[in-house]
Amino acid sequence: MLVVTGHHTAPALSTLARSALLARAISPNGQTSCREPSRTMKYATAKHCQNCPVQSLSLCNSLAHDELAELNAFVTDSHYKNHDILFDQDTPANWVYIVTEGVVRLHKTLPDGRRLVLGFALPGDFLGFSDCDVHATSADALGPVAICRISREAFQNLLDAKPHLMRRLHAELIHEFTLAQDRLMLLGRGSAKERMAAFFVNMRNRWKRVNGQSANVALPMSRLDIADFLGLTIETVSRMVTTLARERLIVIVPDGIRILDLPRLEAIAIG
Amino acid sequence: MLVVTGHHTAPALSTLARSALLARAISPNGQTSCREPSRTMKYATAKHCQNCPVQSLSLCNSLAHDELAELNAFVTDSHYKNHDILFDQDTPANWVYIVTEGVVRLHKTLPDGRRLVLGFALPGDFLGFSDCDVHATSADALGPVAICRISREAFQNLLDAKPHLMRRLHAELIHEFTLAQDRLMLLGRGSAKERMAAFFVNMRNRWKRVNGQSANVALPMSRLDIADFLGLTIETVSRMVTTLARERLIVIVPDGIRILDLPRLEAIAIG
DNA sequence: CGGGTAATTGAATCGAATCAACGCGAGTGG
DNA sequence: CCACTCGCGTTGATTCGATTCAATTACCCG
Numbered sequence: 001m002l003v004v005t006g007h008h009t010a011p012a013l014s015t016l017a018r019s020a021l022l023a024r025a026i027s028p029n030g031q032t033s034c035r036e037p038s039r040t041m042k043y044a045t046a047k048h049c050q051n052c053p054v055q056s057l058s059l060c061n062s063l064a065h066d067e068l069a070e071l072n073a074f075v076t077d078s079h080y081k082n083h084d085i086l087f088d089q090d091t092p093a094n095w096v097y098i099v100t101e102g103v104v105r106l107h108k109t110l111p112d113g114r115r116l117v118l119g120f121a122l123p124g125d126f127l128g129f130s131d132c133d134v135h136a137t138s139a140d141a142l143g144p145v146a147i148c149r150i151s152r153e154a155f156q157n158l159l160d161a162k163p164h165l166m167r168r169l170h171a172e173l174i175h176e177f178t179l180a181q182d183r184l185m186l187l188g189r190g191s192a193k194e195r196m197a198a199f200f201v202n203m204r205n206r207w208k209r210v211n212g213q214s215a216n217v218a219l220p221m222s223r224l225d226i227a228d229f230l231g232l233t234i235e236t237v238s239r240m241v242t243t244l245a246r247e248r249l250i251v252i253v254p255d256g257i258r259i260l261d262l263p264r265l266e267a268i269a270i271g
Numbered sequence: 272m273l274v275v276t277g278h279h280t281a282p283a284l285s286t287l288a289r290s291a292l293l294a295r296a297i298s299p300n301g302q303t304s305c306r307e308p309s310r311t312m313k314y315a316t317a318k319h320c321q322n323c324p325v326q327s328l329s330l331c332n333s334l335a336h337d338e339l340a341e342l343n344a345f346v347t348d349s350h351y352k353n354h355d356i357l358f359d360q361d362t363p364a365n366w367v368y369i370v371t372e373g374v375v376r377l378h379k380t381l382p383d384g385r386r387l388v389l390g391f392a393l394p395g396d397f398l399g400f401s402d403c404d405v406h407a408t409s410a411d412a413l414g415p416v417a418i419c420r421i422s423r424e425a426f427q428n429l430l431d432a433k434p435h436l437m438r439r440l441h442a443e444l445i446h447e448f449t450l451a452q453d454r455l456m457l458l459g460r461g462s463a464k465e466r467m468a469a470f471f472v473n474m475r476n477r478w479k480r481v482n483g484q485s486a487n488v489a490l491p492m493s494r495l496d497i498a499d500f501l502g503l504t505i506e507t508v509s510r511m512v513t514t515l516a517r518e519r520l521i522v523i524v525p526d527g528i529r530i531l532d533l534p535r536l537e538a539i540a541i542g
Numbered sequence: 543c544g545g546g547t548a549a550t551t552g553a554a555t556c557g558a559a560t561c562a563a564c565g566c567g568a569g570t571g572g
Numbered sequence: 573c574c575a576c577t578c579g580c581g582t583t584g585a586t587t588c589g590a591t592t593c594a595a596t597t598a599c600c601c602g
Contacts, residue, residue: 108452108456110456110460110541114456114460115460116455116456116459116460118452118455129445130445131442131445131446131448131449136449136452137452160434160438163431163434163437166434166437166438166441167431167437169441170437170440170441170444171402173441173444173445173448174400174401174402174444175402176448177402177444177447177448177451178402178407180448180451180452180455181379181389181407181408181451183455184387184389184451184454184455184458185379185381185385185387187455187458187459187502188387188458188501188502189381189385189386189387189502191557191558192557192558222580222581223580223581223582224580230459231458231459231460232558232559233558233559233560234580234581234582235558235559235560235581235582235583236557236558236559237581238581238582238583239558239582239583241581241582242582242583270381462589462590463589463590493548493549494548494549494550495548503590503591504590504591504592505548505549505550506549506550506551506590506591506592507589507590507591508549509549509550509551510550510551510590512549512550513550513551
């Protein structure tokens with residue numbers, strides 16, 4: 001799970017598109033594609049927490065059946081389309097969110113325009129938790145997104161009432177912390193190639209949780225997003241992708257990549 | 272407060288030497304020094320939590336007087352000398368720690384020897400909290416250090432028994448998270464000069480909490496530590512320090528620097 | 543005073559950024 | 573249907589900032 005604080009975001013890596021919707025059709029040339037069958041999205045998201053599609057992936061999986069029913073009274077479902085903004089940097093933080101479908105991009109921009117993408121939130125990921133009343137991170141939708149929303153106040157009450165949920169969130173936060181530290185090592189000490197490899201491996205692992213095992217890694221974000229996630233430029237990202245492809249570690253497929261040699265890719269990656 | 276997970280460490284910036292022990296004597300040439308009067312340390316640390324020197328700076332300040340008395344039964348005081356190891360990467364995590372005197376260095380080393388310093392824990396900082404039973408970070412003493420130690424088990428029991436302590440720790444974790452994200456921006460997008468300036472500003476602010484306001488920023492760590500903290504090399508750190516000194520933003524004093532123009536230094540810094 | 547480590551400074555090198563051109567596919571409009 | 577544009581990605585040539593390599597200097601501790 002990805003826990004994202006409102007004041008900046010918790011990240012780690014994250015990627016890809018809608019889980020079961022991800023087509024892995026064989027294209028004419030025999031390569032698998034990461035493209036979705038269509039741009040439409042099954043917006044049949046949970047009206048009831050009990051049958052929420054990401055219940056088992058999210059924080060909510062530490063709530064009992066009857067507790068989910070309670071929770072249900074407080075949550076709101078919302079849908080966003082590509083580029084819609086969930087919340088903006090330096091804006092009051094009133095809600096916490098769990099992504100139920102799609103991918104959310106978290107980012108932070110400096111006054112001079114330099115940008116860092118903190119992470120990509122996949123289905124099941126928690127975001128918007130803030131250490132003050134203002135978001136330090138912006139969040140927007142990469143393609144169609146469905147989320148479930150709870151007011152910060154209600155969420156705080158819930159945490160106070162359910163100590164086991166608090167413990168769980170606490171454990172997740174600590175875990176995310178360690179991931180952030182790996183990312184610091186990556187940005188502080190990793191070469192462009194290492195960053196790229198780490199990104200792919202990490203995306204693959206995170207997507208596996210949601211979608212199950214697959215050599216395909218869909219990349220719904222642009223090269224610019226990847227560059228800003230890795231602290232590189234688009235040109236460098238592009239060059240590293242082609243380098244890794246030339247070395248037969250990956251192949252480029254529509255809307256993503258396919259990992260050919262995971263062990264070697266993992267050996268290159270840091271973290 | 273600095274919360275440091277065992278699996279890697281929570282960091283942000285941190286610096287400096289022993290609080291009240293820091294001498295700010297005027298040296299012959301009129302420059303203030305950050306040097307301590309002697310290498311001896313007043314090891315009169317708290318036998319009782321109630322009169323712990325860092326009680327007001329640490330997590331413990333959310334415990335009532337009688338709660339501190341309870342806590343007292345579980346804590347152990349320990350002293351370390353320069354370079355002593357508190358715990359090592361990939362080693363069982365049995366304790367959590369609060370620094371009471373001195374500075375602790377948290378770092379992480381890759382198999383190939385590349386190193387990243389996650390942070391420098393000052394008096395009052397909490398460290399060693401892990402998301403699993405193994406430390407992902409090494410911690411050692413920069414000069415003489417006194418810490419207070421509690422077994423992870425006892426600490427967990429304490430958290431379970433005192434919900435307000437849990438909430439407090441949770442809030443601290445989230446705050447540290449946002450700091451880690453600022454650091455990601457720094458390492459991912461900042462120039463050498465910006466990193467250096469941010470380091471000094473941050474160190475100054477953290478030290479202010481412990482020692483009170485001062486333009487002097489003691490730097491008990493080596494240039495190599497700073498370099499590994501900022502993702503640079505010692506040579507680059509050295510060059511940037513002299514650059515900032517030439518520009519009259521700082522002056523180099525024994526065992527640290529003195530900030531001459533904080534506003535301009537802050538303007539250069541990221542975060 | 544000397545020996546050793548840490549810090550500084552300089553010159554050469556390297557990796558990623560920048561600048562610039564081109565290719566490609568999706569949309570648009572004639 | 574094709575020409576055109578527009579955004580995005582790739583590729584190449586060049587530049588620039590930080591690293592690396594190599595001395596030199598400062599400083600601490602005996």
